[in-house]
Amino acid sequence: MSSTASEDGLKIAYVYDAVYPWVKGGAQKRVWEIARRMADDHDVHLYGMQYWDGPSIIERDGVTLHGVCEPADLYAGERRSIPQALYFAGHLTVPLLRESFDVIDCQSFPYFPCFSAKAHQLLRRSAFVVTWYEVWDDYWYEYLGRKGVFGKTVEQATTRLPPTIIAISEFVRGNLATIGRDEGVNVVPNGIDFYGVDAVEPAGNDWDILYVGRLSSHKNVDLLLDAVLDAEARLGRQLDCGIIGDGPESERLRAYARELGLSGSVTFLGSVESDEEVIGNFKDARLFVLPSTREGFPNTILEANACGVPSIVVDHEDNGGTAVVEDGVTGSIVDFSADALGREVATLVADDELRRRMSEDAREFARRHDWDRIVAEMETVYDRTIAKQ
Known part of the structure; x- marks a missing residue:
């Protein structure tokens, strides 16, 4: 623990509209895992939309949750909703300014x-940090067409707001530099409850391949289905592939699996509510395949690593997963x-010894990313930011 934290404790506010466990994703999980561990030694608050019943301010695992507004849909189809983002930001400002934070x-x-x-930093002199997950830059034009210029402009303006940015990977730090933000950027990666994962029992399945993630276009699960067909032809046998997740591509992907004749090979499990069930399925798998072309630092790779499951990712300029494998x-x-x-699927499924060696190295990688280590790194960044105020 850093010196400032150990002597006095800090009052910390985390801000994110979607709150774990009501909304489950990599960013939501990161915020919650860090916040609840920080709460052991600090006064920790989390501002988001109110997904829970009852009073707008509650305590959970030592963290004070502030629900600043009723929840609104995060997505309009496949796209993040701009009206929702404005709605949350509009309801956030006043409740956040009511309290002082370090x-x-x-x-x-x-x-x-x-x-x-930023308004809180200016008016109440808080130390201000932004945790950065992905840089979109020119991808905004693919996402919004001509209107992408507005997304790109807002993204670049946001990079200039905080004195300190925490990038979740070296990949993200490099991308921030390409759009003009190269000072005051620290890397603190995602983490995993390594020893908690060890305690989870297998779910009782037997997957050759497991996919875990949102079923959206940039995740390229259709490519995975094509690869399953290809690998089966190479191996001369049927594979068992489990797909955990939901999203706008769900029905199309199910139909595509049927069209490819993979109904006996691929099982769509939908959204799995329990983290333990997800981990249990990882422990049932020989391989984790993530064909996404747009990632920052995928938590799912760490989860696979902690379970001793090698990961296969695709080489793409926007895929930060390549820095994690x-x-x-x-x-x-x-x-x-x-x-x-x-x-590659066929090669690794057939080679037990190669998978065993990868499994050992994957677990060691996960061990180095235990959340307790990550929280200590976060405290150090916070202390340095406060010292510069």
Whole structure:
């Protein structure tokens, strides 16, 4: 623990509209896991939309939760809702300003709440940090067409708000530098409850391949289905592939699996509410495959690692997952094609000894990312930011 934290304790506010466990995603999980551990030694608050019944301010696991507004849909189809982001930011400013904080850690996306947090820094002299998950830059044009210029402008403006940015990976730090923010950027990666994962029992399935994530277009689960077909042809046998997650692509992907004749090979489990059930399914798997082309630092890779499951990711300029997998050591990085992905799946499924070696290295990688280590790194960044005030 850092010196400032150990002597006095800090009053810390985390800001993110979607609150775990009511909304489950990598960013939500990161915020909650850090906040509840910080609460052992600090006065920790979390500002988000009110997903719970009863009073707007409650305490959970030592963290004071502030529900600043009724929950609104985060997505409009596949896209993050801009009206929702403005709605949350508008309701956040006044409740946040009512209290003083040593540190405010606002999550970067969907940007507008960062401006509310900046107001707190200016008016109440808090140390202001933004945790950054992904840099979109020109991807905004693919996402919104001509209107993407507004998203790109807001993203770049947001990078200039805080004195300190916490990037969740070196990959994200490098991308921030490309859009002009290269000073005051610290890297604190995602973490895993390594020893908690060890205590979870397998779910009782037998997966050759497991996918865990949102079923949206940039996750490229259709490529995974093509690769399953390719790998089955190479191995001369049927594979068992489990797909955990839901999203706008769900029905199309189920239909595509049927079209490929994979109904006996692929099981869509939908959204799984229990973290323990997700971990149990990881422990049932030989491989974790994440064909996404847009990631910052995927928590699912750490979860797979902690379970001793090698990961396969695709090589793409926007895929931060390639910085989390050590090719040939903890998993594999392959070209973005069904042929390359299918070939690697077939190779690893057939080679028990290679998977065993990767499994050992993957677990060691996860051990180095236990949440307790991550929280200590966060405290150090907070102390340095306060000292610069």
